[in-house]
Amino acid sequence: MDRFREALEDCSLTDLGFMGDPFTWCNNCHNSDGYIRERLDRAVADIDWRSRFPSYRVINGEPRHSDHRPIIVVLNEEEGAIGSQAAPAFRFEAGWAKEEECATIVENAWKLTVGPRAGSVEDAVREVAAELLDWSRNVLGDLEKRIKRARRALEECRRNTLDARTVAWEEILKYKLEKLEEQRSFLAPKSTPALIRKR
Template sequence: MRIIAWNCRGLGNASAVRGLLDIQKRESPDILFLSETKMDWRRMERFRWIINMPNMVVKDCRGSSGGLALFWSKDVDLSVKSRSWYHIDAVIKEEGRGEWRLTGIYGEPKAEEKDKTWRLMRILRNKYKKPWLCIGDFNEVLFSHEKEGGQPKSQACMEKFRYALEDCGLQDLGFEGDAFTWRNHHYKAEGYIKERLDRAVACVEWRRANPLVRIINGDQRHSDHRPMIVETEDRRIYWPKKRGGVSLKFEVKWLEEECGERVRKAWANAIEEGPNNLMNVQRSIIRELHEWDRNVFGRS
């Protein structure tokens, strides 16, 4: 499944619409979460036909600010559970994988009111227990190195964000691509600021169910935010067949062979390659196991 979260900074002009169409054409998302649409439901209605994603839920903007929208394709079994100025919360059913939870977040941008976002996340945590993925523009960084330019971030503000994630049992999933998802595009170098405001976080249960997840910080289109692309399976890895490919999965038959030793060797090799997050290590192990499977069992 492919999920995209994008702070589009308004959809009221041709440039923004072209950016949205480009994302839909190039990335073909199954689910699309938009923040800062700056539109109400009536004006958003046409977009579900423009991007060919007929299912839509909208939280209207307030004046000329805010506004959220969640689109999903006809093949996705999704039910929306709640929404507010800061979120849209949904449950997704996947065949063979059960139910899991997706929350699109738009963090409060005003420093003095950011606690509203962290309070909301704690409330959502207690709603129900399911594997949980949370994505969007949190309007805050976790660490000082996630910002360059401008005034340094308040340590207290970053800590409040970290504590909120800890309380919710959510961990950052990392990223591929440019580290900074937002830029102010100031015309003078001394005024140029860039930050990592957009991210994907998930609980342990969701991460276990999606060991090959990729988070890609995409190319900027119209907005000063990059779209964030979540692939729950690594589409770069497949076994070629006459028609298409098959995503890598753990094979039960490996348990009857020397799988344990192969895993230990693959783990050691992945660590020796240099700094890796857990997701990259898991991908390396799965690749190694399938290469071994092909050589030993003759899979083609």
Template sequence: MNDNVVQWRFTGFYGHPNWRDRNLSWDGIRNLHNKGDHPWVVLGDFNEILLSSEKEGGNARPNTMMRDFRNCLGECGLEDMGCIRDPFTLRRGDIRERLDRAVCNVKWANKFPRSAVINEEHVHSDHRPLILDTKYFDGNIFNQPRSRMKQFEARWLKEETVEEIVHTAWGKGKIQGIGPSLAERTRAMNVDLHIWDRDILIGPKKRINKLKKELEKLRRGPINAESQARQKEILVTIENLLEQEEIYWLHRGRANWLLHGDQNTSFFHNVATTRKKRNQIKKLLDDNGV
């Protein structure tokens, strides 16, 4: 084994849903702790809170249950990693709790000092999805987006108004006296399509984030027929935008051969991201060897 390689352990965790058997969950963590002293992080739904301030609404959590959870983490040398954004990870009716979290030992915290846990927005589930980003606070300048040549986006074909935009842009080029060349007309139409994308569509990811914020606001507000109808409408729109994003990454990943195969957005994202990293200039060497 390479001496420079440091092993670390990740545990996905789900606490026992029955509070009478919650001690079995803590015994499970203790057993894992005794199996080694590697850098260790545990992430998941613990079905328990650490402090009374991590729950709003409903009956108060018995202090003995929170204390047992805290004692277990203390015995295993695990600390709560905190979170970015809203701390309440479960919303059910008028009850909000922080049941999902990540905890780690000192060795893992020292190995990944720039890490963070991001609590994402609710969509279908009553639990928030959690993202563990080991480089959240890096601020690497090479991670900044680079300008690229503007090209046709396949996701535009999912928009109902795309044909109207194309016809209008093509006709406008004729009125403005743009030459009959197909290339000239196409370039002019491409400019209009990107203006439409920027000003109207603003990209699926931005639209999804905007809709998620509106959905979050509605879910925190009063429960009535109008609110529930709007929530259903938003969920349908988000589904359509997620499909557009999948097309976007399929296009970026040059994976057209899988068009009729497994529709896996994460696969296309990884293909595109890997290619970007491979093509990226990370270091330059000057004449002095620096």
């Protein structure tokens, strides 16, 4: 560790600090006797970099399938903001068909476009697409809240005193979070080539 500190000093680098859990690595041991947590990873920069990006933030991210947390450096609040774009393409997601409500939503939306209100097939498909996207947003909105709660519970667990109960509870919470995220990726619309463009 002394050589690491010397290298930082020689290069005029300082630790940028962080938000989130202080421990960036754990050995993923399933019992408290062998469980180890450390702050191994960090973001560093020199004075020129810090003056160039004064509103930076460093976030110790969520480890998914690794024993290390990702170190995320956000340069400013606007980073990643994209100007106005065309409406996103609609694509029916196979995962939706496995949800009980999906067939009913499609049938009801289709019925709205037949009879006296009949329009083109394109109008009917557009109506179905709009209803499915609204439904998906509502389902995913609830799912996002559950994922946030699970992440918060996991972070709180990781900050607790290390004992057998905490290690076991962390494993349960990691599994729960992973399943919720799998469900989200299964239900969420993917950004792939469009079948229908919203107007």
